[in-house]
Structures are given as structure tokens and as C-alpha cells.
Amino acid sequence: MPSGSPTSGVGRVIAGRYLLLRRLGGGGMGHVWLAHDQRLACEVALKEIVFGDPAEPGQEREARVARARAEARHAAGLRGHPHVVTVHDVLEHEGLPWIVMEYLAGAVDLRDRLARSGPLAPAECARIGLAVLDALTAGHERGVLHRDVKPANILLAPDRTGAPHGRVLLTDYGISVQPDTGETRYTMASALVGTVGYLAPERATGGPPTPAADLFSLGCTLYHAVEGRAPFARDSPLASVTAVVTEDPRAPVRAGALEPVLRGLLTKDPERRTTAREVEAELARIVTPRSETYPRTRTDLGSRAPWDVPAPLAPEAAAPGPSGAGHHRRPRALRAVLAGGLGTVLALGGAWYALAGREAAGGGSAAPYGETVGLVEPLRKGDCVVAGWPGGTRFTGTPRLAVDPTCADEAPDGQVVAFVPAASHEEARERGPALCEERTRELRDRLADVRGLAVVPAPDGFGAAGRRTACLVLGAHGPVYGPLGDRRRPGTAFADTATMQRRDCLEVRSRREARLVSCEGPYDELVLGFTRLGEDVTLAGARAEADTACAREVPPRDYGFDPSDHEAGAWTSEGPWKSGTHLVVCTVRRQNGGTMEGAEP
Known part of the structure; x- marks a missing residue:
């Protein structure tokens, strides 16, 4: 099988010593395998150089092989650091280098953890950030720049107490460089080295790699960890690079005490960017506050509902x-x-629900969203709506909507918070729900129990609907009892x-x-x-x-x-x-x- 096939290595013995058991993962430089060291009777991780195209130019092959050797050398120089994956050896097998690394049983990279569990609390992000910063600083003191700090290159492994993500380790020095040693560069100066969306603006515009650039990438990583998405993520790589250089990051919603840290790390000008020492102090303050104890106060059992206000909708509110x-x-x-x-x-942050393609044709009616939805006038921004769901089960089937103009005559189920224009009904159906999800994400993230609802115009009602999809935010399990957001x-x-x-x-x-x-x-x-x-x-x-x-x-x-x-x-x-x-x-x-x-x- 050609090099690079995920199953091509199972059962192979590398360098007469390492039996490949299964593939653990991979990246731009190679595949990582779980292997059994037959000499020492233990498990290790092996990184295999990958060439997707056997006809890849010889110069590029040599450069990538040299980069693999450089990765091993740079990581080995940090051997013993508690937050850097240990490199044991680099060897050649069939003319290609393999890097022998410590195997971290039960480890998951930060990217996968976020995909499975969602954004992390600010304190947990600060803990991870401190560990990665310590690893970066150790490398910077040796003149080694990582140049590819991102969630996929941060491993979270069980510690000695069994805590599943107790150990934090930086890995993959595949594109690292020592700029002051005169070593050969293995990438063209004009190429973007790093991962789009985590690249410092000075690197995206061709500037030299510096410790400050690694800190910017750390800021992008921590932003992703606490907010659930990268600060400059856009629909295309070019748009992401442009955003890194010209746009401010999206205003964080979940960051809490981490927000000033992110702001300092994501400063465009590297000369004004927060230093490693300053970041360390700020992160440490979040992880270990000045007092380890905090008072507990009691609820007044005799208190009445705090929202006991005259409103026909509002049930007795709470204490x-x-x-x-x-x-x-x-x-x-x-x-x-x-x-x-x-x-x-x-459903914090909310799942998304779209009515696109769920409507009957409407029998030629010009009802904006079809006969089933029932509205005869197009929705307007700020409209409070009451939704009647078939069978009474929320977010099952197509709801019949009614507008409550006062947001108080009935208990509103939600509100229209945005619109997405389209050139045709087909475009509205195909793109409207995803764009609505994006337009309402920040509001949904700030509410406790809501879901999004995209109301797409019916084919015959596209013009009557104003040629746009209505983006609603509704209570996931019940009414919202009033206006939302800036309304x-x-x-x-x-x-x-x-x-x-x-x-x-x-x-x-x-x-x-x-x-x-x-x-x-x-x-x-x-x-x-x-x-x-x-x-x-x-x-x-x-x-x-x-x-x-x-x-x-x-x-x-x-x-x-x-x-x-x-x-x-x-x-x-x-x-x-x-x-x-x-x-x-x-x-x-x-x-x-x-x-x-x-x-x-």
C-alpha cells in the first residue's frame, strides 16, 4: 500500500523493533501510530513521515524529511519538561525518518475535547494556558519557536491521580524553527507556515517568526477553548487570513476573567502584545485566586417572587x-x-431547527411561509411569536406561528432576532438555516435554555416574505415570557x-x-x-x-x-x-x- 494509508502500517515492524498496532491520529507532517517496543516491552508512539503523492518533487521530500528530523531535535531539547511530549529517538526505516515518542494512554487533544464536550470554563482554560505557556517559554529560552500552537497540538492526558485531563502537553514541533542558530529553513519564506486562523498577523504578512507570534497563537487557542470557536474562523482560508490581519476578534461571550488575557494576547501589534510574564501572572490569578474559601449566603425562605409584577403572562416568579x-x-x-x-x-446555546423544505406547496397561496405556518404577513425583526406544535411536542413537525405584537398578551415562545436575505427561494432554503444559526449564536449562548428556528419562505411566498429567512430564538422547553436581547x-x-x-x-x-x-x-x-x-x-x-x-x-x-x-x-x-x-x-x-x-x- 502507498505510504500514508491509515491501515498500511498495522502489523509492520519498524527498524526491527517497533510493532505498529493501530493508528492514533495524524496531521500535515505524518501519521502517529501506537507501537509496541519489542526490545523494552512497552508501548510508544511513532510518528511516520507521510507523502501523499509518490511523485512529490525530490526537493520537497528532502525538506519534509529534514523538518521531521528538526522536530525530533527541537522536542528532544525539551526532554523532561512536564508539558512537552517526550521524544525518545529518531530513526530511519526504508529511507524515511520515524520519531519515537512517549505514548500517553487515554490522551485526547484539545480540539477533540472541545468537539465532544463543548467550550471549557475560564479557569480550566487558564490552567491549560499556563501549562502551554510554560512549554513555549522553555522553548523560547532555547531559541525554539513552535509556530503551530493550536488545539490539535495540545494533548490532555490522565495524571497520576487519575484525573482524565490532568496532564497538559504541547506536541508537534514539525514546523518549529531556531531562527538565531543559522539552521536551514525548510519552508519557503513566501509560504504561510502555521495553521490558518491561529497564525499571528505579522506572520500572515510575511514577517519573521518570534516568541510574540507563538503567544498570539496561544491567544487564539484559549479563545477557541473558552468560546467554542476560533476568533478569526471564517468560511474560507483566505477570509480567515484576512480577518487575522484586518479585523478584531469576535467579542467573547463566555470568557469571564479570561477576557483581558485574550485581549492582550490577540493584540495585532507584536510590540504591544502582552508578554509571557504578564500572561503567566494573569492566568495564575484565575487558576489560584487570592482566597481559597468563599462565603455562602442563605436564601430568605420567606421572600416573595422577585418578578411579582403585573403581567398577565408572567406566572408567579421566583425567589x-x-x-x-x-x-x-x-x-x-x-x-x-x-x-x-x-x-x-x-439546550444552552441551543440546537438549531429549520422549517426549510418542511412546508407543503401551499396550493398557489402567497402566504409568506406556507399554509402550515399560517402567517399571512411577513415577520418583522423584534416580533414576539407564539408557536403551536403538532401534538404539543416542541420542535417536532412544523409549528403554526402567531405574532404577539405586545410581547405580553400571551406568553411568547420566542422572538424574531435577525433576517438572512437571499436571491432565490432555493438559496434561502439551502443557506438560510446555517446563516441564521451564525447570526443568532451569540444571543443563544447567553441564554440558558433556547433553540434557534429558521423560518424559510415558501416557494410561492418568497416575495411576500421579503426575500429573506426569519431567524427566531425560542425557548427550548417552554415560553420565554418576554422580549430577548437588545429588545x-x-x-x-x-x-x-x-x-x-x-x-x-x-x-x-x-x-x-x-x-x-x-x-x-x-x-x-x-x-x-x-x-x-x-x-x-x-x-x-x-x-x-x-x-x-x-x-x-x-x-x-x-x-x-x-x-x-x-x-x-x-x-x-x-x-x-x-x-x-x-x-x-x-x-x-x-x-x-x-x-x-x-x-x-
């Missing part, structure tokens, strides 16, 4: 319970295992926790009432995230348990708040108990009752 904590931004999605031991994860008016009392978002600043007038206020002025509490209570917990019981659950699941030290100055808060409402989600909103406030203001902490 706030101080406790729960976090940072002034937001944690990642709901924890996979939450209070009460429930195994179900809520909420400052000063308005919340009717239900369903409309509370991460980063919301609250004015707490009493234990019965919380109002949305601007974060530029003083405020009493800041929404950090969400957790949920067990199925057997009643709403009355939640008022006693919410503070403790929030303090446990959304601790302030994860988000940079000093636990000696701040405490957690919690708000509940009747809506999550009617839907069965038992969601609790977690906030942070000052212990002394003083107001907060600006970009805290």
Missing part, C-alpha cells in the same frame, strides 16, 4: 437566593453533571428568569423585584451563568437550595472575583418549574451590599 458565583461575564454552557445528579443537559428595555422588571442573560446587570429593588440596568453605571448583581436543580426539588425548595447550588456550580474564583469581597446570588422563577428544567440563574454581588460598576473584577 432570589444569594449564592452562586462567578465572574462578570459568563461561564461556558451548563455543566454536564449538575446539581441533583441529573444526566440531562439543557429588553433598561429599567424593566423581569417577568421570568427565561429572559435573563449572561452579563446582565441587575438592580435589585427588593427580594421581590430585579430590573435590567446598564452595566456602565452602578448595579447590584451581575448574571454569571446557570445551573439546574434535581427533578424532586420543588420551587419552594429551590429557594432554599439555589444559593448553595450556584456557589458550587458557578464559583466566583472561576471568573476572577475575589471570594473575600464577593458572594454568590441566585434567582429562580416559576417558568423553569412548569417546563421541568428547574433552571436557576446564578449571579455575583458584593458581600457588603455595595454596588458594582464597570468591568469588574
Whole structure:
């Protein structure tokens, strides 16, 4: 079989010593195999050079072989470092080099972990960042630049205690270089060396590799880890490179205390970029805050619902319970295992649901979205909608929609938050749902329990619909009880926790009432995230348990708040108990009752 086939090596013995067992993974430089060292009777990882085209020019083959040798040499120079994968040897077999490395049983790379589990909490990202920074710094002190820092090159392996991701190791020095040693460069100066989307702007424009460029790539990696996507990811490699050079990164939503670190690392000008020493201090502060203990406050069991406001829609709303904590931004999605031991994860950030292609032809009707949806007028941005689902099961079949112009006459299921124009019905059907998903992602990420709904024009109603797809955000398990996002008016009392978002600043007038206020002025509490209570917990019981659950699941030290100055808060409402989600909103406030203001902490 040709070199590079994923199964071509199983059962082969390399250099008379290493029996290839199975393929572990691969990248641009080669395949990585699990192998048995027959001499020492242990398992190792072998990296095989790969040539996809047997007719590849000899000069390029020589360059890639030389790069493999350089990788082994550079990584071996960092042998023994706790955060660098150990390289044991480099050997030749059938004229090609193989790199013998330590095998990390149970390891997963950061890219795969994010794909499986979603974004990480800021504190966990800071821990990973500290380890990678330590490895990079050790290399920089030896004059070795990595040049390809990205999630796929960070391995998370079990530590000695058995923690599944306790060890953090940087790997793949395949395109690293020692610029001050005069060693041969194995890539053309005009070529982009690195991974698009993680490449520093000065490298994308042809500048020399520097330690600062590695730090920029680290910033992109940490951004991806905490936000769930790379800061400059676009639809094409060219667009991504252009974004790296000319655009600011997307405003982070989940980063919390990590946000200033990301801002410093992603500075375009390498001369103004945060230094390794500064990054280390900031990350260490997030991982190990000044105080390891934090106060727990109790919910007032006699308190009334905080959103007991006159609104025909709003059921009795909830009781706030101080406790729960976090940072002034937001944690990642709901924890996979939450209070009460429930195994179900809520739809935080939301799955997507599209009506494209689900409508009947409509019998020649010019109804914008087809007869089944039932609307005779096109949707407008900000419209609150009530959805009737076939059989009463949400997000099953095609809903019949009605507009609630007041967002209060009925309990709205959601709201129109964006539109996607199209040149034809076919384009709307093919591209509308994906573009709606992108346009509403930030809002959905900031709400606790929502899903997206793309309402695509019917073939005969394309013109009547304004030649565009309507992008809705709906409650995943029940109504949202009011406007969402920037449609909420400052000063308005919340009717239900369903409309509370991460980063919301609250004015707490009493234990019965919380109002949305601007974060530029003083405020009493800041929404950090969400957790949920067990199925057997009643709403009355939640008022006693919410503070403790929030303090446990959304601790302030994860988000940079000093636990000696701040405490957690919690708000509940009747809506999550009617839907069965038992969601609790977690906030942070000052212990002394003083107001907060600006970009805290």
C-alpha cells in the first residue's frame, strides 16, 4: 500500500523493533501510530513521515524529511519538561525518518475535547494556558519557536491521580524553527507556515517568526477553548487570513476573567502584545485566586417572587437566593453533571431547527411561509411569536406561528432576532438555516435554555416574505415570557428568569423585584451563568437550595472575583418549574451590599 494509508502500517515492524498496532491520529507532517517496543516491552508512539503523492518533487521530500528530523531535535531539547511530549529517538526505516515518542494512554487533544464536550470554563482554560505557556517559554529560552500552537497540538492526558485531563502537553514541533542558530529553513519564506486562523498577523504578512507570534497563537487557542470557536474562523482560508490581519476578534461571550488575557494576547501589534510574564501572572490569578474559601449566603425562605409584577403572562416568579458565583461575564454552557445528579443537559446555546423544505406547496397561496405556518404577513425583526406544535411536542413537525405584537398578551415562545436575505427561494432554503444559526449564536449562548428556528419562505411566498429567512430564538422547553436581547428595555422588571442573560446587570429593588440596568453605571448583581436543580426539588425548595447550588456550580474564583469581597446570588422563577428544567440563574454581588460598576473584577 502507498505510504500514508491509515491501515498500511498495522502489523509492520519498524527498524526491527517497533510493532505498529493501530493508528492514533495524524496531521500535515505524518501519521502517529501506537507501537509496541519489542526490545523494552512497552508501548510508544511513532510518528511516520507521510507523502501523499509518490511523485512529490525530490526537493520537497528532502525538506519534509529534514523538518521531521528538526522536530525530533527541537522536542528532544525539551526532554523532561512536564508539558512537552517526550521524544525518545529518531530513526530511519526504508529511507524515511520515524520519531519515537512517549505514548500517553487515554490522551485526547484539545480540539477533540472541545468537539465532544463543548467550550471549557475560564479557569480550566487558564490552567491549560499556563501549562502551554510554560512549554513555549522553555522553548523560547532555547531559541525554539513552535509556530503551530493550536488545539490539535495540545494533548490532555490522565495524571497520576487519575484525573482524565490532568496532564497538559504541547506536541508537534514539525514546523518549529531556531531562527538565531543559522539552521536551514525548510519552508519557503513566501509560504504561510502555521495553521490558518491561529497564525499571528505579522506572520500572515510575511514577517519573521518570534516568541510574540507563538503567544498570539496561544491567544487564539484559549479563545477557541473558552468560546467554542476560533476568533478569526471564517468560511474560507483566505477570509480567515484576512480577518487575522484586518479585523478584531469576535467579542467573547463566555470568557469571564479570561477576557483581558485574550485581549492582550490577540493584540495585532507584536510590540504591544502582552508578554509571557504578564500572561503567566494573569492566568495564575484565575487558576489560584487570592482566597481559597468563599462565603455562602442563605436564601430568605420567606421572600416573595422577585418578578411579582403585573403581567398577565408572567406566572408567579421566583425567589432570589444569594449564592452562586462567578465572574462578570459568563461561564461556558451548563455543566454536564449538575446539581441533583441529573444526566440531562439543557439546550444552552441551543440546537438549531429549520422549517426549510418542511412546508407543503401551499396550493398557489402567497402566504409568506406556507399554509402550515399560517402567517399571512411577513415577520418583522423584534416580533414576539407564539408557536403551536403538532401534538404539543416542541420542535417536532412544523409549528403554526402567531405574532404577539405586545410581547405580553400571551406568553411568547420566542422572538424574531435577525433576517438572512437571499436571491432565490432555493438559496434561502439551502443557506438560510446555517446563516441564521451564525447570526443568532451569540444571543443563544447567553441564554440558558433556547433553540434557534429558521423560518424559510415558501416557494410561492418568497416575495411576500421579503426575500429573506426569519431567524427566531425560542425557548427550548417552554415560553420565554418576554422580549430577548437588545429588545429588553433598561429599567424593566423581569417577568421570568427565561429572559435573563449572561452579563446582565441587575438592580435589585427588593427580594421581590430585579430590573435590567446598564452595566456602565452602578448595579447590584451581575448574571454569571446557570445551573439546574434535581427533578424532586420543588420551587419552594429551590429557594432554599439555589444559593448553595450556584456557589458550587458557578464559583466566583472561576471568573476572577475575589471570594473575600464577593458572594454568590441566585434567582429562580416559576417558568423553569412548569417546563421541568428547574433552571436557576446564578449571579455575583458584593458581600457588603455595595454596588458594582464597570468591568469588574
